[in-house]
Amino acid sequence: MTRTAHDQFAKQYLEELLAYLGQVQTSRDVPSEVRQIDVYFVPAATPATAPENLGVLGQMASTTGLFEVFRNPPTPVEIRTCKLKLYSLQGDLLRQARREKKSLGESDLPRLWVLSPSCSERLVNGFGAQLDESGNWIPGIYFMPEFEKTALVAIDQLPASLNTLWLRVLGRGATQQQAVNELLSLPQGHPFRRNLLEILSNWRVNVQLRQNPNEENRELIMNLSPAYLQLREEAVQEGVQLERKEMLEDMLRFRFGTIDEELASIIETLLQLPRQELTPAVFNLSREDLLQRFSRS
Known part of the structure; x- marks a missing residue:
């Protein structure tokens, strides 16, 4: 599978989640040669959801950042290219601040997060990256020296918990497969599910x-199939439920002429009745009995 296809998914996926916390730009151009950042994020003053709801991803999104997502482990050259994007963007932001007569401190400059399915020991050591010793960050996230403002995220090393779920979906193999299953097990009313x-x-x-799928694509299809099948099943169930609701509304209109606010308030409760009990209830009970028996209050 090409990096371009994975990029499209990763950008859409991160944009969906990070939009709850601030402003998201995908494929942002940076100066000099045209280079595009996968995802550029600026936190909102009042996010739509608490950052804690996104676990470690929300922790990363506490400051302005670049997210570069790799389907396959990146090479040292690819990491350096990501860092070049970061420094080019920092220069652009500093020039903009000078034009607007504003000041940008070190903490205002964006940080780079390189999300990789795995990171070899050689890659981590080669960039002088280390685990956080303060206890603020979980294992699997390797920080380069402070002023480089760059971290490598080895997705397969992240602890398996809800705190890391949103990142592990971007992994590969068994890591991604487990994360997709955990996503499916979330309640249907979960805001992100x-x-x-x-x-x-x-x-x-x-x-x-895609024609002639390779082994990597076949593995990906297998990992994503549970999500695809579950969504189809839920769509069918929703269609059946919608059809049943429309039938009930027609019955109530036939019986009472119109559906006012009181009758509308008991529709959801009536829909919980077995089919064989629903029709007798609507046609044999008076309006007052219906409201008294099925009112949620």
């Missing part, structure tokens, strides 16, 4: 449509 399942399902469809 449905949209992320749709993104994963679309990615699977796009990969499957």
Whole structure:
């Protein structure tokens, strides 16, 4: 699978999650040669959700940052290219601040997060990256020297918990497979679950449509299939439930002429009745009995 196809998914996936916390730009150009950042993020003053809800990803999103996502482990050259994007962007932001007569401190400058399915010991040591010793960050995240403002995230080394779920979905092999299963096990009302399942399902469809899929693509299709099938099943169930609700509304209109606010308030409760009990309830009970028996209050 090409990096371009994975880029498209990763950008859409991170944009969906990070949009709750601030402003997200994908494929942002940086000066000199045209280079694009996968995801550029600026935190909002009042985010739509608490950063803690996104676990480690929310912790990363506490400051302005660049997110570069790799489907395969990056080479040293690719890491240096990511760092070049970071420094080019920092220069652009500093020039803009001078034009606007503002000051940017070190803490205001963006940080680079390189998200990789794995990181070899050679790669980590070669860039002088180390685990955080302060206890603020979990294992699997390697920080380069302070002023380089860059971290390598080895997704396969992250502890398996809800705190890391949103990052582990971007992994490979068994790591991704487990994360997708955990995503499926979230309650259906979870604010992130449905949209992320749709993104994963679309990615699977796009990969499957490719001719002559290689071994990597076949593995990816297998990992994403549970999300795809679950979304289809839920869509069918929602269609059946919608059809049943429309039928109930027609019955209530036939019986009472119109559906006012009081009758509308008991529709969801009536829908929980077995089919064989629903019709007798609507046609045999008076309006007052219906409201008294099925009112949620």
